[in-house]
Amino acid sequence: QKEVEQDPGPLSVPEGAIVSLNCTYSNSAFQYFMWYRQYSRKGPELLMYTYSSGNKEDGRFTAQVDKSSKYISLFIRDSQPSDSATYLCAMTTTGRRALTFGSGTRLQVQP
Amino acid sequence: DGGITQSPKYLFRKEGQNVTLSCEQNLNHDAMYWYRQDPGQGLRLIYYSQIVNDFQKGDIAEGYSVSREKKESFPLTVTSAQKNPTAFYLCATPSGTTNTGELFFGEGSRLTVL
Numbered sequence: 001q002k003e004v005e006q007d008p009g010p011l012s013v014p015e016g017a018i019v020s021l022n023c024t025y026s027n028s029a030f031q032y033f034m035w036y037r038q039y040s041r042k043g044p045e046l047l048m049y050t051y052s053s054g055n056k057e058d059g060r061f062t063a064q065v066d067k068s069s070k071y072i073s074l075f076i077r078d079s080q081p082s083d084s085a086t087y088l089c090a091m092t093t094t095g096r097r098a099l100t101f102g103s104g105t106r107l108q109v110q111p
Numbered sequence: 112d113g114g115i116t117q118s119p120k121y122l123f124r125k126e127g128q129n130v131t132l133s134c135e136q137n138l139n140h141d142a143m144y145w146y147r148q149d150p151g152q153g154l155r156l157i158y159y160s161q162i163v164n165d166f167q168k169g170d171i172a173e174g175y176s177v178s179r180e181k182k183e184s185f186p187l188t189v190t191s192a193q194k195n196p197t198a199f200y201l202c203a204t205p206s207g208t209t210n211t212g213e214l215f216f217g218e219g220s221r222l223t224v225l
Binding site: 004006008032034041042043044045046049088090091092096098099101102103104 | 201212213215218
């Protein structure tokens, strides 16, 4: 079983929709949680970072962490065609040398 | 501008050949990482280096080798021993000043074995 599970999609939504992307994980020691956005043939770029449980908002993006359920989410409001990309969740804990990534969810926002 | 430069962007290799992917950073960061990305599998860690002249194996190091002779450079060699080398290779370095795991990635190198 993978440490981090993520639905690969693709997820297709109309422009303006609210998008919900999710990951589940099995390692209760994870405490730093990230969402990366990756456009086709490009390197991933950090979108959101959250420490421990709670919510974090940045413009149209909201990241949620529920450590009790080992579940993290990324919400995109008023989705735009430019949001079409693969979204990767990633997480780690103090002492780990590198991030553990989900497999990524491909999102398509239709104009 | 500060950042990570990976080259080449695209590379074709015949079976049985070694190939070296370049990763250069001008961010003055100590740590550097190499990840491999396959469709539907996310990113998997190949090797990482926390400091010059030191590096550690990641989860899928077999068939790969690295060196870290200079702080700004961390080349990855894909050897002929790597059974399935066709993939997208990403180099990264920590993006924050705190040790919280955030990574800054290069643009990647796509290797195709013919």
